[in-house]
Every structure is written in C-alpha cells, then in structure tokens.
C-alpha cells in the first residue's frame with residue numbers, strides 16, 4: 001500500500017473483524033442543537049476543550065495531525081483508573097469515526113452531522129460494541145447503559161458550545177473556517193471569530209459608576225463584539241469583553257482571577273480592556289467598536305458601527321485613555 005489509507009466507515013471497520021470471533025451490535029443516539037455541521041466537526045476535533053470543559057479526562061497523546069489523533073485516555077470507572085486506547089478520524093466533511101479498546105472490548109462510534117434550518121444541526125452517533133460472540137449478549141446492555149450515560153455527561157458540556165456557535169451565526173458573526181485540523185485546535189492565540197456589519201449595534205448607555213457592583217459584573221449589550229462587562233475592583237472600575245475571539249465562547253461565566261478573566265472553553269485569559277481609577281477623572285477611551293466617555297460620576301458607552309478599518313479589529317485588546325487609533329468619531 002502506498003501513502004496513507006483510511007477506513008471508509010464504521011461498518012467497513014467492523015466487517016474486517018469477520019475472520020475473528022468478534023461480532024458487533026449497534027445503537028444510535030440523536031441530538032439536535034444549534035450550530036452548523038462544521039461546528040460539530042470542530043467540537044469533536046477540539047483537543048483544547050477536553051481538559052477545560054470535560055475536566056475528568058487525563059489524556060496521553062501519541063499522534064496528532066490534520067484528520068487523525070490517537071491517545072490513551074485514563075478513564076475513571078467506579079473510582080478506579082482504566083487506560084483506554086482511543087483513535088479519532090475525520091472521514092469526510094460531516095463525519096467522524098472513533099474507536100477505543102478496553103480489556104477485550106472494542107467500542108466504535110460514527111458521528112454524522114446534518115444541517116437543519118436556522119443554523120441548527122442534527123447529530124446522529126452510532127455506537128458499535130464489539131466483543132467475542134459469546135460475550136456480546138452479556139456485554140451489550142451494560143456497555144450501552146454506560147455509553148449512554150457517558151454521552152449525556154459529555155453533552156452537558158458540548159451542547160451549550162454548539163448552541164453558542166449557532167447563536168453567533170444567527171447574530172451575523174463571521175466564523176469563516178471550513179476545516180479544523182486537530183493540531184490547530186491547540187493554538188489558543190488564533191482567532192476564528194470576526195464581526196460583520198449585520199451584527200446589531202446596541203443603543204448607547206450611561207452607567208452610574210456608583211451602581212457598578214464589586215461581585216458579579218454589570219453587562220452592556222449582548223455577548224458579541226459590542227458587549228462588555230463592567231466590574232468594580234478595589235479602587236477601580238474595570239471593563240472586560242463578553243466574547244472570546246478564539247472560537248466565540250461567551251465570557252459572561254468566565255472566572256475572574258488576579259485582574260484577568262478566563263474563558264470557560266479553552267482557558268485563554270483576558271486582562272481588562274481598560275481601567276478607571278477611582279475617583280474618576282474626565283477622560284475618554286476609544287476602541288474599535290466603542291467610545292467610552294468617563295466623567296467623575298458616569299461611564300457613557302457609545303457603540304461604533306463596523307467599517308473597513310475595524311473589520312479585523314480585536315475587541316479584547318487593551319485601550320489607553322484618549323486612544324484614537326481608529327480615527328475620530330462622533331457620539
């Protein structure tokens with residue numbers, strides 16, 4: 001055989017065991033969520049979210065490339081650690097295939113994502129349980145129960161990510177990627193979400209500085225490039241973004257720690273966009289998407305419409321007082 005070869009489907013893989021005493025039984029689990037099929041492929045190829053969103057896994061990789069990754073997953077079961085060898089392959093645009101071996105059991109799954117209207121998607125996961133012929137009738141119901149339970153636990157973390165990507169697409173955010181190589185998903189500095197001129201411009205707002213709480217932040221706008229969260233810290237007011245530019249996570253539930261906010265999908269950290277020392281002095285901060293006008297008692301936020309020079313601008317970048325790098329704009 002010359003060059004790489006990949007199995008075509010779960011069924012082809014199972015049929016290659018025909019010369020052994022292994023047989024397979026199947027069951028399907030179907031889940032509809034927000035997102036496009038590419039968001040499902042991203043979700044299954046996204047290596048960086050495994051430790052942050054599904055923090056129960058301990059993973060030891062042996063290979064990561066564009067469409068293939070293999071590893072050992074240390075799986076906790078009844079309080080004990082069991083190593084599972086795991087292989088993940090992207091078969092085509094909308095289809096993933098996985099196989100795992102555990103003791104004398106083979107687990108396979110094929111995931112097919114089908115688009116629905118309004119940036120929704122139907123995802124069918126077909127599980128195949130392979131075991132020696134005599135063991136299969138006993139192993140199947142137990143493993144079906146375990147896999148179904150595991151699926152629901154995983155989806156508690158994954159379904160909100162998919163829904164969020166569907167929301168971003170409906171709001172008009174641009175998510176231009178059409179492929180997600182496994183290795184690229186580990187690059188947390190990359191940026192894959194961009195604004196567009198169809199994203200709704202929020203109304204300007206004036207916030208009394210005395211009303212800004214020190215615990216949970218006060219929110220402005222929606223969690224897109226215009227949304228900001230405003231929080232009091234010691235003797236200052238800090239302004240943070242509401243959307244992560246990496247893959248678009250909502251930062252509203254991010255954890256504040258040591259003057260930074262961490263993203264709940266992959267853990268990227270953000271400092272404040274700017275800080276107002278109290279008592280506030282009259283000043284102005286101008287970013288790509290906002291003009292922030294500070295008076296001793298108030299913060300006025302005036303959103304700025306997207307234009308040619310801000311189409312690639314980063315709404316999380318730090319801005320300094322009276323910064324006018326995007327030109328003067330009226331209120």
Ligand code: FES
Nearest residue numbers: 244246247263266
């Ligand atoms: S979406 Fe990846 S770090 Fe925020």
Ligand SMILES: [Fe+2]
Nearest residue numbers: 043054157158
């Ligand atoms: Fe996941």
